[in-house]
Amino acid sequence: MTRVLGWLAAAGLVIGLVMAFVIAPREVTQGHVQRIMYVHVPTAWVAYLAFAVVFVASIVYLARRSATADRLAHASAEVGVVFTGVTIASGSIWGKPTWGTWWTWDARLTSVAILFIMYLGYLLLRGMIDERERGARYAAVLGIIAALDIPLVHFSVYWWRTLHQPPSLMKPGGASTMPAPIVAALLVNLAAFTLLYAYFVARRTRLLARQQQALA
Amino acid sequence: MKRHAKFLIGGAVIAAALAYMIYAGVTQSVVYFVTPSELSAAPVTGKAYRLGGMVEKGSMRWEPRSLDLSFRLSDGKATIPVRHRGTPPDLFGEGRGAVVEGSWAGDGYFKATTILAKHSEDYQAPDPASAERHKEMIKTLSGDTR
Amino acid sequence: MPDNWSFVIAAYAIAAVALGGYWRRLVRLERDVERRNARPRRPR
Numbered sequence: 001m002t003r004v005l006g007w008l009a010a011a012g013l014v015i016g017l018v019m020a021f022v023i024a025p026r027e028v029t030q031g032h033v034q035r036i037m038y039v040h041v042p043t044a045w046v047a048y049l050a051f052a053v054v055f056v057a058s059i060v061y062l063a064r065r066s067a068t069a070d071r072l073a074h075a076s077a078e079v080g081v082v083f084t085g086v087t088i089a090s091g092s093i094w095g096k097p098t099w100g101t102w103w104t105w106d107a108r109l110t111s112v113a114i115l116f117i118m119y120l121g122y123l124l125l126r127g128m129i130d131e132r133e134r135g136a137r138y139a140a141v142l143g144i145i146a147a148l149d150i151p152l153v154h155f156s157v158y159w160w161r162t163l164h165q166p167p168s169l170m171k172p173g174g175a176s177t178m179p180a181p182i183v184a185a186l187l188v189n190l191a192a193f194t195l196l197y198a199y200f201v202a203r204r205t206r207l208l209a210r211q212q213q214a215l216a
Numbered sequence: 217m218k219r220h221a222k223f224l225i226g227g228a229v230i231a232a233a234l235a236y237m238i239y240a241g242v243t244q245s246v247v248y249f250v251t252p253s254e255l256s257a258a259p260v261t262g263k264a265y266r267l268g269g270m271v272e273k274g275s276m277r278w279e280p281r282s283l284d285l286s287f288r289l290s291d292g293k294a295t296i297p298v299r300h301r302g303t304p305p306d307l308f309g310e311g312r313g314a315v316v317e318g319s320w321a322g323d324g325y326f327k328a329t330t331i332l333a334k335h336s337e338d339y340q341a342p343d344p345a346s347a348e349r350h351k352e353m354i355k356t357l358s359g360d361t362r
Numbered sequence: 363m364p365d366n367w368s369f370v371i372a373a374y375a376i377a378a379v380a381l382g383g384y385w386r387r388l389v390r391l392e393r394d395v396e397r398r399n400a401r402p403r404r405p406r
Contacts, residue, residue, distance in 0.1 A: 027339045030306075032367055089380070093373040100305025105241070107245040110244070110245045117233050121227070121234070124226050160245060160247075161268065162248055163248065178339050214395055
């Protein structure tokens with residue numbers, strides 16, 4: 001099952017690359033550098049998804065004390081941190097030639113940096129407490145609190161003045177006016193990166209179960 | 217004990233980073249930039265500002281030799297003349313959004329130290345008709361009349 | 363408009379290194395666990 005997921009993700013990423021570099025046209029104002037969007041936006045989406053999964057799994061853990069939910073939260077947080085890192089790095093590389101800066105403290109960038117640091121802290125907390133039940137409980141509480149930053153990140157571009165542009169695809173109640181090949185390339189990459197996320201989480205969850213087994 | 221110390225240091229680094237970001241967020245992100253109307257209402261000479269608006273059409277002057285750049289930023293109600301020395305980012309241009317960092321010089325203009333271009337979320341494909349025309353033009357120029 | 367291909371390549375390369383690196387880390391940790399589980403457990 002996990003293996004199938006892995007191959008699907010790999011195939012999706014290959015198609016995604018073809019879409020991003022062959023099918024999608026050169027953007028008019030930015031030129032080819034706009035192609036960074038096909039990795040930046042999907043990784044940002046996966047970061048949202050990953051931390052949303054942590055949020056739900058944390059609630060389930062606190063309600064039912066299910067070890068599976070705890071492992072899912074742990075795995076998803078770890079994968080989410082990796083994807084958030086890629087989002088920040090690719091955004092920074094995109095920002096330099098277009099905005100003229102690698103970084104600025106506008107609301108979008110600041111809230112994302114806070115998101116990244118909070119989940120790094122989450123993973124640190126997980127490693128810090130040896131007693132599994134207590135560690136899981138603390139992590140679940142942090143996993144719920146930290147998730148409050150997700151809507152802040154997403155809507156920051158509407159709530160405050162920012163350098164970052166509003167979303168092109170996930171607009172609240174507005175259809176995209178982008179040309180079809182650009183939208184298609186973005187959607188394919190969104191699907192591919194989501195599959196990669198699912199594959200990573202499946203594998204990490206299984207690994208956590210085995211690690212706990214080995215320790216028991 | 218060694219492991220404990222490692223986590224303590226890690227925790228301290230994360231707490232410090234988080235504190236700095238919240239500080240940066242409160243001081244910089246809440247009002248990331250002021251508009252030309254807001255600045256012209258109460259300009260303070262020498263104070264550091266971030267000013268955001270549209271680069272007015274026909275206002276841009278660029279001297280590639282001396283790197284002197286001047287333009288006007290507008291929000292539709294007020295306009296602020298901006299002067300800068302340096303190369304602007306690729307996406308900077310008339311009719312587009314820009315955010316400039318610098319200070320109000322006091323003699324009627326904004327002295328920018330950094331120019332940031334704000335771009336739209338609306339990405340566009342090249343217009344095939346104009347690309348076709350361009351190709352035609354190149355063909356006739358090179359004397360290739362197939 | 364300059365195309366800044368080097369920035370495009372850098373962004374995709376960083377993504378590939380980070381995601382590929384994470385995948386390799388999972389593979390390595392799995393191998394470690396297998397090895398530990400295969401070995402007879404040490405008495406505590």
